Every structure is written in structure tokens, then in C-alpha cells.
Amino acid sequence: MLEVASLIVVNLVIAGFIGFLIGFILGRNSFPKIKSIGNESNVDDSRSEKMKYALNPIFKKNSGLDFKPLVLSTPKPIGKDNLTKIKGINKKIEMDLNNIGIYHFEQISKWSSKNSEWIEAFLLLPGVARSYQWVEQAKILHSGKDTAYSLQVENGEVEVD
Numbered sequence: 001m002l003e004v005a006s007l008i009v010v011n012l013v014i015a016g017f018i019g020f021l022i023g024f025i026l027g028r029n030s031f032p033k034i035k036s037i038g039n040e041s042n043v044d045d046s047r048s049e050k051m052k053y054a055l056n057p058i059f060k061k062n063s064g065l066d067f068k069p070l071v072l073s074t075p076k077p078i079g080k081d082n083l084t085k086i087k088g089i090n091k092k093i094e095m096d097l098n099n100i101g102i103y104h105f106e107q108i109s110k111w112s113s114k115n116s117e118w119i120e121a122f123l124l125l126p127g128v129a130r131s132y133q134w135v136e137q138a139k140i141l142h143s144g145k146d147t148a149y150s151l152q153v154e155n156g157e158v159e160v161d
Contacts, residue, residue, distance in 0.1 A: 067114035068122075071101025081105045084160040085141055085150035088132030091160055096123050108138035 080103035083094040100122070102108065111119070116129040129135075140147050152158040 067112070067118040069102065069111050069115035069119065070107060072103060072107070073101060075103040081141070082153075083108075085147070085153050086132070086134050086137045087147075087149040088128050088134060089160075093123065093125070105138040105142035108134055109142045111135050111138075 075098075080098065083089050083097060083102075083105075084091060086105075086108070089097070097103075097119075102119075111129075111134075113130070116135060120126055120129050137147055137149070141150060146154075149158070153160060
């Protein structure tokens, strides 16, 4: 009886080792290779950079994550808000905000000053969010009221290219 048990254990160890080896080989080939710093050619650098950005736009900048505002993976079912109603946000900035997960006035209205600084650093817009008072405008728009600027945007008096 002891002989049979020892053979079963030996077979399990061998099967585990073979499974680990196959998994290691398959897993190693499925991930991009990490380049070491040196005199090697940098042919794949542009491709790896594009791949890094495609994974998550948060990695494209050197901003820390300490004061990153709350973001959503998708807009709420009612649809995203027209962020261009906030003075200082044009279509490009709205697209950048949407890409990092900011879709609604409610999200912007909850930003702290550190969150605003983070957004400015991440989007390379120094001082814009605070000087145009995005948070204050978002609070008004989230409450259902309009600002003078948002009315101008709705009436087509202001171009938000």
C-alpha cells in the first residue's frame, strides 16, 4: 500500500513540473519582451510606446496617482454631459477628459484643488482648471442651472473647437 502511494506522489510531482514548464514557456511567449538599457537597437520602441498608451491612457504621463480624481470606465446610462459648457473646455480637452474617465459635471464638481492640479498636470494645461473655475461651473451645471457661458454655447454664440 505504501508503495502505491509513493508512486502516486512521484507521478503528481512529475506532472506538476511538466505543467509548470509548459505554462512558463507559453506565458513567456505571450507577453512583449522588456528591453534592457544598453546599446541594443530601439526598433520596437515606438510600437511598445503605442501599446503602453493603448492599455490605459493614465500611463502616458509622469503624473503621480495620489490626487487623481474619481473616474468612471463608461458614462452613466443617461449619456455623458457636454463638458464644453464649462468655460475653458473645448472639444479636444473634453475628449481628453473622456479618455481618462471624466464624463459628467458631477465628477468635476467633486474635485478638490489637488484634483484640479492633477488634471492640469496630466493634460498639460497649467492653471487652466483653477483660473476658469471648472469646479464652480460644474457645480452650477450639475444642479440643473445654466451659466452665462453655457447659454452662449447652447445658442451657438461661442465656438468650442
